[in-house]
Amino acid sequence: MKELVIHGINTDIMNDFISLNHGSGGKLSRDLIERVFVTRFGISEPLTDSAILNDSGFTLAFTTDSYVVDPIFFPGGNIGKLSVCGTVNDLAVSGADPKYIAASFIIEEGFPVNDLKMIAESMAEEAFKAGVRIVTGDTKVVEKGKCDELFITTSGIGILKSGMEYLSTGGLIKPGDKLLINGPLGNHAISVLGARNKLSFSTPVTSDCASLNHLIKRVLQNCKEIRFMRDLTRGGLATVLNELTGMIGMGITLNEDSIPVDEPVKGLCEMMGFDPLYLANEGKVLIVAGAGEEKRVLDILRSDPLGKYSEIVGEIIPDKRKFVILNTSIGGKRILDMMSGLQLPRIC
C-alpha cells in the first residue's frame, strides 16, 4: 500500500540537520536564529546588526560576526580584512562610532604562518584606516580537517550618540522617504566565486570589502533626516529591503534601472543564474533618507571614493502588504521577495 505524506498546516522548515541553506542569510537563517537561539536566550529586542545597550549613562553598540570565507584570499581582500570591515560596518550602520574589536582565530593544523602574518597585517591596516583598535583575542588550533584553513570571529564595541537608536529599527521611516545605495552591487560575491576556481575563466571583479564608518559618519553629521541604515551583506539588497518592510509595516518601490551593477557582475549573473539584488556585498550600505534630503545625501556619498557611484534607487510607500515592488528595466513590475535558500555558500 502506498503511504501518503501530507504536510501539516504549520510548516516546519527546520530539518533534523543543519544544511548550508541555514547559513544563507535568508529566511532559513532567520528561522534558525529565532527558533534555536532567540527563544532560549530570552532576547526581546528587534534583531539588528548591533545590540544597543544602555548602561550607566552610556549607549553602546555591540556586535559579533564569524568569517568562514572560502577562499581566504580573494581579489580585493582576505578573511582578515573582511572580519574587521564587517564588524566596523555593523557598528557604523547602527549609528555608532566603532572603537574596539576582539578577534578570535580557529586555525587548522598545517596552516602557513606566513599567511597568518599577512592576514594579521591586513587586519591591522584596516583597523588603522577605520580608526578602531584590536584590543583582545584568542587562538585555537584544531586537527587537520576539523576546520577549513582559518575561521575568524570578531566582536566590536562602538559608542552611540544618545537618541540614535531609531537608526537600527527604522522607527522614524515615513512614506515618501528615499532609498540610497553607495555603489554597484554583487562585487564581493562574484569576486569570491571567481577566486574559488569553480569557473573555468577568470573574472576581473574585485571585492568591495571596505570599512564604511567614515563615510557614514560624514552623512550623519551633515544630514538630519537619516532614518535607517543597513549594510548589504548576505542576502543582498533584496533581503535587507524585505526585512525592512517587515519591521516598519510599509512597502517599497525599487527602480531596477537606477540600481548600479558592474558589467562583469551582470555578465556572470546572466551566465550563472544569479540575481545581483540577492548577492552579498561587503562595502555597501542602504540609507533611507527623508524626502527632500536625498540629493544632499547623494552629494555627500558621491564626494567620497567609497560612494562615487551612489544612486537613489527607490522609495518607501504606504502598503500594508509590506511588499517590495521592483519596476523592471523594461517597464514591467514584479515582487522582490526575500531570498529563500542560498545563492552561494561561504562568501563571508
Place this chain on the structure above:
Amino acid sequence: MKYIDEFRNIDLVRKLTELIYKSVIHDYTFMEVCGGHTAAIHRFGIPHLLPENIRLISGPGCPVCVTGTEFIDKAIAYSKMEEVIICTFGDLIRVPGSISSLENEKAAGADIRIVLSGLEAFEIAKINTEKKVIFLGIGFETTAPGTAVTIKLAEKDNVKNFFLLCAHKIMPPAMEAIIKGGTNLDGFICPGHVATITGSDIFDFIPGKFNLSCVITGFEPADILQSILMLVRQVNRDDPKVEIQYNRAVTHEGNILAQRHLSQVFEPCDELWRGFGIIPGSGLRLRKEYEKFDAEKTMPVNVKFREEDALCICGDILRGLKTPEDCALFAKTCIPEDPSGACMVSNEGTCNTWYKYRHNE
C-alpha cells in the same frame, strides 16, 4: 552588455507591446514550454505589459520539475552506498523524494557535490579513483549532448568509476502529450535552447498534425514579446506554422555535431515525467555499447517510493491545466524552503516563479 542590452531596450519593448495591443482581436492562450522562458517572463514582469486577453501558461520545460520522485529516491539510495560520490546540478538538490531530499542527505553526511556539467563530475571521478562517481543526468536536448560527450570521454580514457543515473528527456513527445491531453492552446512559445541543438524542423509536426502555431523564442524580454506578436499574427491569419524568432541561435537543421553525439551515445526510451506519467519515446537511455556507464545497469538499486502529496497539483500545472493559485498547498505548506512538489523547487519551476514574483500581488 552586448546581445543582452539590445534585447532589453525599453523603447523596443514599448513598440512591441503597442503592436501586440493593436493586433489582438480575441482571447489567446500560449504555452511557454521552457522553464527559462517562465523565469524570464516573471523576472521582467512581462504579464504586467500584456493585454488581458493574452494568457500565458507554463509547460513542462523545467527539467527538475518533471524529474520523477523515483529518480530522486534512487539517487538518495546511491548516495547512501559506501564509496559513492553523487554529482548533481544544484537545482536538483532540494527536490523532495518520497521521504528525503539530496540536500537532507548531504547535511546528514552523504558525499553529494554540486557540479555545473557532466565534465566536472568526470574530473571528480578521475581524481577519486577509489570512489564510484555517479552523475545525475537530467535535462533535455540542451544538457544531454554534454552528457554524451562525457560518456564518450569516459570510454576513451577507460575510466571505470564514472556512472550515469540518467533521466534525460526530449521535448517534442511531451508537447504532443500536452496537446493530446486536452490543454486548450493557440500556440507554443517554443524552447530556444532546445531548438539550437535540434533545429526548428522537429516542431513541424505541431502545425502539421495539430494546427497549432509555434514560434521558437529567445530568452530576453524583446524576444519574448516579439514572439507573442508573431504568434498573435499567426493565429489571426489562421496560418499555423513554425517560425524562428530566435534566429541568432536557431537554424532549421540545428547543431549537427551535438545531434550526432546524442544519437551515438543515447537511444530513445519510454520515460516517466512527473505529473504526466510515462510518455512513449520521450526519454534517452545509454546505448548497449555504453551500458557499463549506466548506474542502474551496473549497480541496480530497489527503491520503494511513496506517492507524492495527494493535494499537490504539479502534474496539472505542468500540463497547463491549472495554475499555482488553484493549489491548496501553494504558498501555504508548499514554499521554496520546504517544497511539496517539484514545481516549487527549481528557479525555473512554475510555482517557484509564481511564489517569487507574483504571489499575493
